[in-house]
Amino acid sequence: MNLRQIEVFRAVVTSGTTSRAAEMLRISQPSVSKTIQDLERSIGFPVFDRIKGRLRPTAEGQLFFREVEHVFAGLAHLRGAAARIRDFGSGELRVASLSALSTNVIPHALSALTSKNPGVAITFQTHMSSVVRDHVASGQFDVGVVSDEIDKIGVETRPFARFRAWIAVPEGHPLEARAVIRPADLVNQPFIALSPEDTTRQQAEAALDAEDVKLSIILETPYATTICAMVAAGLGVGLVDPLTAELFKGRGLVLRPFEPEVHFRTLLILPPHRPASRIVEDFIAELFHTLEETGKFGGGFSC
Structure with missing residues (x-):
């Protein structure tokens, strides 16, 4: 059994005839019929009943078709993921942050990012800095914003904001x-x-x-x-x-x-030994731009 046989089988079920399936796939009708026969030999049971020149899925064929639809749904997801990767690098952005910046800097940065990259898929969660650090270190998130008391072993760190309390x-x-x-x-x-x-x-x-x-x-x-x-x-x-x-x-x-x-000091953290995708670097750039725009940091900020 191969993907081409599955594709032909699905085309026959959805179109109702081998001739329409052949038109959809731009192949000959005999090729469709032969491919279905090869599929049936491969899987060991008939997928169609031949009734007055028409093909109707057998009970086994109907069960098999359900599984085929799952496969094609997965392929559609892969095509979407490939398109996002082509356009945005990773195709998605997973951000975790301490609470302090989750209601101000990060929402503005994400808004600016999505206005320029409307197709990117974003996951955002707020946790204690130690939890954010663990999520980023394990690769579950692409970038984190944390306070500077975290254990820095196992993550790449970049200075972020410093502001007066x-x-x-x-x-x-x-x-x-x-x-x-x-x-x-x-x-x-x-x-x-x-x-x-x-x-x-x-x-x-x-x-x-x-x-x-x-x-x-x-x-x-x-x-x-x-x-x-x-x-x-x-x-x-x-x-x-x-x-x-x-x-x-x-x-x-x-x-x-x-x-x-006294001052609050925060860090950007990234997973170790993994180059940041373009969308991650774009988000980081928006974070720093948002800091510059706010002008609300007594004592300034370092980066």
Whole structure:
């Protein structure tokens, strides 16, 4: 059995006659008949009944045709994949990111990318940086955006964004009146903290320790969006990045600069030992372009 025999068999079933099948395939009618006979000999059962000069699929032929349709559906998928690969490199883009940039920079970059490459298939997921790192290292995703505390072994890393951290406080909170919030201002304040392994939290705690200030932590989370939501709900104050907090301004949250300055630092990561496709490099270029366009990074960003 070969693919040509399958193709002829499918053409006869869908067209109803060998003559129409021959027209569809641009071969002779005797060639169609011979190919069907060769197929039946190969698979060991008849696929058609010959009734008054017409071919009707046998019960076995109908079952076989169902399987043939699965094969042709797979071939159609392969043709589509080949077209995407021709046009876009990999044909698809799989992106994973930490939460902080998932509601701002990455959506804008993806929008710009798809406007130039409307046929590319995109998968996007948000996870903790350690999970993003594992997904990229295993090759499940093509590119990731993570905080800089990840284990860098097993991934290719590129510096991405560096931006100043701010203190988010609920609207109407006494700290809203401060132009700048300093460590002493956080004494006895209910504090919503980033995870202990977060390097920005570690920087902040070093600054607090230098002034012998201990935080009153009531909740820990790896997600800046969660901190913003908790602050907006009035649970306490927290250290956040300005991009994530932008979505919550005017919705129960205000931002104040924290001094001494501490910064969020992020990395782009790629699977090791695998050249990036054109669509991946185009996406990375859009990410950096989006950073340049926002102009919202206190302290700037490095790349």
